[in-house]
Amino acid sequence: MAEPINYAPGVTLSMSVSDMDRGIAWYEDVLGFKLLYRMDHLGWCELESSVKDVNVGLSVTETPNPGGAVPTFGVADIEAAKAWLESRGVKIDGEVIQIEEMVRLLSFYDLDDNALMFFQMLEGND
Secondary structure, eight states, X not given: XXXXXXXXXXEEEEEEESOHHHHHHHHXXXXXXXXXXXXXXXXXXXXEOXXXXXXXXXXXXXXXXXXXXXXXXXXXXXXXXXXXXHHTTOOBOSSOEEETTTEEEEEEEOTTOOEEEEEEEOTTOO
């Protein structure tokens, strides 16, 4: 049986937005968050909150899903975390996705089909 999940520091809450510029401006102006990076070709950016190791990611979608935040937890080894989930019969949304030179991602669901995600930073990006 797989080992329990070895969490890494950090939580990113992923939120869908209809307009990246407007979303960034709102989180900066209203909540005082700081833009960490922006990847327009992926429709994604990440902002740093004032809470240690807690970020908010904004994902551009045609129809944002209000209240659809996806808790995204950092793990030390995403393959081991996936094996642990599989050993527990957890519904997993496809394979591990890798954004080159940055991060690996795995989406999965709780018993009520609430989406969650694990991320593993690639070496040199943590």
